[in-house]
Amino acid sequence: xxxxxxxxxxxxxxxxxxxxxxxxxxxxxxxxxxxxxxxxxxxxxxxxxxxxxxxxxxxxxxxxxxxxxxxxxxxxxxxxxxxxxxxxxxxxxxxxxxxxxxxxxxxxxxxxxxxxxxxxxxxxxxxxxxxxxxxxxxxxxxxxxxxxxxxxxxxxxxxxxxxxxxxxxxxxxxxxxxxxxxxxxxxxxxxxxxxxxxxxxxxxxxxxxxxxxxxxxxxxxxxxxxxxxxxxxx
Amino acid sequence: xxxxxxxxxxxxxxxxxxxxxxxxxxxxxxxxxxxxxxxxxxxxxxxxxxxxxxxxxxxxxxxxxxxxxxxxxxxxxxxxxxxxxxxxxxxxxxxxxxxxxxxxxxxxxxxxxxxxxxxxxxxxxxxxxxxxxxxxxxxxxxxxxxxxxxxxxxxxxxxxxxxxxxxxxxxxxxxxxxxxxxxxxxxxxxxxxxxxxxxxxxxxxxxxxxxxxxxxxxxxxxxxxxxxxxxxxxxxxxxxxxxxxxxxxxxxxxxxxxxxxxxxxxxxxxxxxxxxxxxxxxxxxxxxxxxxxxxxxxxxxxxxxxxxxxxxxxxxxxxxxxxxxxxxxxxxxxxxxxxxxxxxxxxxxxxxxxxxxxxxxxxx
Numbered sequence: 001x002x003x004x005x006x007x008x009x010x011x012x013x014x015x016x017x018x019x020x021x022x023x024x025x026x027x028x029x030x031x032x033x034x035x036x037x038x039x040x041x042x043x044x045x046x047x048x049x050x051x052x053x054x055x056x057x058x059x060x061x062x063x064x065x066x067x068x069x070x071x072x073x074x075x076x077x078x079x080x081x082x083x084x085x086x087x088x089x090x091x092x093x094x095x096x097x098x099x100x101x102x103x104x105x106x107x108x109x110x111x112x113x114x115x116x117x118x119x120x121x122x123x124x125x126x127x128x129x130x131x132x133x134x135x136x137x138x139x140x141x142x143x144x145x146x147x148x149x150x151x152x153x154x155x156x157x158x159x160x161x162x163x164x165x166x167x168x169x170x171x172x173x174x175x176x177x178x179x180x181x182x183x184x185x186x187x188x189x190x191x192x193x194x195x196x197x198x199x200x201x202x203x204x205x206x207x208x209x210x211x212x213x214x215x216x217x218x219x220x221x222x223x224x225x226x227x228x229x230x231x232x233x234x
Numbered sequence: 235x236x237x238x239x240x241x242x243x244x245x246x247x248x249x250x251x252x253x254x255x256x257x258x259x260x261x262x263x264x265x266x267x268x269x270x271x272x273x274x275x276x277x278x279x280x281x282x283x284x285x286x287x288x289x290x291x292x293x294x295x296x297x298x299x300x301x302x303x304x305x306x307x308x309x310x311x312x313x314x315x316x317x318x319x320x321x322x323x324x325x326x327x328x329x330x331x332x333x334x335x336x337x338x339x340x341x342x343x344x345x346x347x348x349x350x351x352x353x354x355x356x357x358x359x360x361x362x363x364x365x366x367x368x369x370x371x372x373x374x375x376x377x378x379x380x381x382x383x384x385x386x387x388x389x390x391x392x393x394x395x396x397x398x399x400x401x402x403x404x405x406x407x408x409x410x411x412x413x414x415x416x417x418x419x420x421x422x423x424x425x426x427x428x429x430x431x432x433x434x435x436x437x438x439x440x441x442x443x444x445x446x447x448x449x450x451x452x453x454x455x456x457x458x459x460x461x462x463x464x465x466x467x468x469x470x471x472x473x474x475x476x477x478x479x480x481x482x483x484x485x486x487x488x489x490x491x492x493x494x495x496x497x498x499x500x501x502x503x504x505x506x507x508x509x510x511x512x513x514x515x516x517x518x519x520x521x522x523x524x525x526x527x528x529x530x531x532x533x534x535x536x537x538x539x540x541x542x543x544x545x546x547x548x549x550x551x552x553x554x555x556x557x558x559x560x561x562x563x564x565x566x567x568x569x570x571x572x573x574x575x576x577x578x579x580x581x582x583x584x585x586x587x588x589x590x591x592x593x594x595x596x597x598x
Contacts, residue, residue, distance in 0.1 A: 049544050050557075051495060054486050055476045064476025121574070123581055163501075167450060167460050180452050184532045185462075185502035190545060190556045197560020201567045208571045212578060 019229045020132050022096050026089045031225055034082050038203065040075035044068045045196050049189070073161065080154050096133040100142045110136050128217045132230055138209065145202035149195060156182070156192040239278040239441075242318075253278075260438050263431060263510075265457055277442045283318035284441055285340050285348040287379055290323060291372045292365050292399045292408050293354025297389040298324050300427035304434040305514035320348075334368045337375075341382050349440065350380050351387040355396060356414055357406035364406035373414060385419045385446050386411065387436065391529055394422035394453075401535035412453060419446050422453040426529035429510055432458045452532070454504065463500035463526050466508040469493070487523065497541035498525025505530040 023031075047068050055062045090098045104110045117137030119125045129135070134142060159178035162171035163185060182188050214221040220231040237245075243253055257278070258271040290298075302325075319325070321336045328336065340348050357364035362371030380386055388411045391397035399408040412420045423436055436455055439447045447455040464470065472478070472492040479487035479496055487496075494501070500508070503526050511518040519526055525541070528534045538545025544555045 051478060052476060054478050054480060054491065059471040059475040059477055062475035062477065066474040066476075068476075069474075123577060163462060164465070167456060177451060180532075184537070185504075186499065186528065186531065186537050186545060189502060189543075193544060193556035194559060197556060197563060201560070201564045204564065204567060204571065208575065212575065216578065216582065 019231045021228055022132055022224055022230045023228045024093055027097055028225055028228055030082050030086045037075045037079040040071055041079060042196055042200050044072035048072060049193050076157050083150055083154060099133050099139050100147050103143050114140060130218050130232060149199055153195045156188050159188055160192060237283060238281060239283055263435055264439055274442050285318050285320045285344050286351055287337060287340055287348060288319060288322035288351045289376060289379060291354030291356050293392050295324060296427040297353045300430045301433045304430035337379055345382045347384050349385050349387060350383040351389055352393045352411050353389040354392045355408050355410055357408045359407040380415045380418060383418060386415060388420055388422045390428055391424045391426040394424040395532040397426060398535050420453055421446055421455060424454060424530040425505060429506055429512060431510055432506055458506045459504045463503045463505055463508045467500055467520060469520060493520060493525040494543060496525050497539060497543055499528030500526040503528040503531050
């Protein structure tokens with residue numbers, strides 16, 4: 001009964017639903033694992049810098065900071081390995097998988113679409129455009145506030161981790177140079193924390209834009225990151 | 235040929251037994267194990283003493299004060315004999331031209347074979363006139379003296395990083411030694427002051443093995459600056475447990491809980507305080523109830539409050555730390571999003587109303 005009603009309604013509106021496969025399974029899986037890792041990293045990271053109130057009892061019976069730091073490091077490894085896997089997939093996956101890693105900055109058409117999107121977000125355009133992958137504005141934001149920042153967080157993060165791992169550890173060999181380069185351990189701690197705030201601010205924008213565009217634009221957004229298919233509404 | 239250390243020690247009435255004790259203590263404090271003790275003894279018996287010129291730039295003499303209180307290796311007078319400290323204007327009896335002549339003499343006699351220990355740093359502004367040594371800018375004396383040296387030791391935070399006189403805005407342009415001298419091995423021994431036993435340990439190592447100790451990326455001897463205060467802190471257990479002093483007079487403070495929340499810089503400071511301690515092992519800052527202030531870290535005066543872990547980030551102004559910037563950014567963006575969402579909803583409602591109106595018109 002209901003489906004009949006739906007079909008009738010669809011027919012009445014004359015809408016043609018088409019879809020394109022955009023995000024392959026590894027990209028989708030990475031997106032959600034990465035999102036979860038980021039939540040864990042931000043929460044535990046906040047409490048590493050500003051710890052929870054003192055716990056009562058014997059020191060030997062408690063391990064609050066220990067567990068918080070463990071969760072942070074475990075999530076950090078997942079984040080870092082995930083990022084490596086995502087870079088690999090950018091090389092072997094479809095061309096949408098490369099979007100957040102390289103910007104077509106020499107293409108004037110792309111830039112004009114960036115400004116079109118900017119006008120769309122400023123309510124200066126009435127009808128949005130259709131995009132199969134990210135819209136150019138989203139791509140630009142994603143590149144700087146996720147890709148570049150994520151690499152920065154991995155470098156500063158592993159540099160800080162190397163302080164505990166010790167001189168000569170692989171973390172120290174690969175990332176230890178970051179600490180004197182950025183002006184000392186405390187400065188790296190502070191910049192790493194600032195990076196967390198920027199990334200969380202970006203996450204808020206990202207989620208808002210995804211929900212808004214899912215409603216307002218002419219294509220699906222959120223379900224695309226679950227199923228992989230981009231549905232066009234008209 | 236100058237005397238060997240052993241000859242000097244014996245001449246000063248130190249028994250062979252005391253000498254061997256000193257050798258094994260030194261081996262232990264350098265982390266070399268008992269097998270190294272005979273090697274140290276042999277070196278001290280056979281090698282001529284290496285002359286050391288100890289220069290003073292812009293400094294407060296706290297490095298000297300610390301140095302002369304070294305307990306292991308041995309007592310101060312033995313250490314001073316051991317060093318063949320040929321020039322140190324603070325400690326030497328000679329003064330004036332007589333004293334300055336010694337630098338020239340050492341330079342000629344031991345060309346390429348003496349050590350320059352620098353306490354403090356040279357100011358470069360106004361042609362170095364902010365620090366005058368024997369009537370000339372200190373920077374000139376430093377460059378000349380270092381020209382024929384075998385190695386240079388930068389004592390303390392001043393010589394290594396600049397310390398308080400190089401803190402912003404650094405009016406005299408006080409500059410660390412390694413930025414003025416090039417082409418010579420430079421050993422940074424930071425701290426304000428460095429631990430006495432670290433200072434004598436570095437010197438002993440260099441004299442004994444005739445080479446500079448293994449250094450880290452910042453030119454610090456790995457054996458003393460390889461780990462953070464936090465890594466060897468006796469309150470580390472309370473840190474991992476999540477037990478912190480939250481105020482200077484609270485229960486946690488009395489119980490000796492971790493001082494992290496009180497701004498202890500132990501987790502970001504490389505030094506040997508928590509393992510070697512101070513004043514012959516009597517105590518050290520955290521043990522006496524105050525957090526580490528990070529005096530052996532680069533630019534520690536410019537890194538914000540001593541009593542906060544999340545401190546100022548210099549490029550963004552003195553009072554901004556990661557949390558204030560982050561919360562401001564997140565708050566602003568959050569408010570902007572709320573406003574944007576509201577406008578979107580309004581625009582959409584208006585558009586919908588328009589659409590249904592046209593639809594109704596079409597149906598009719």
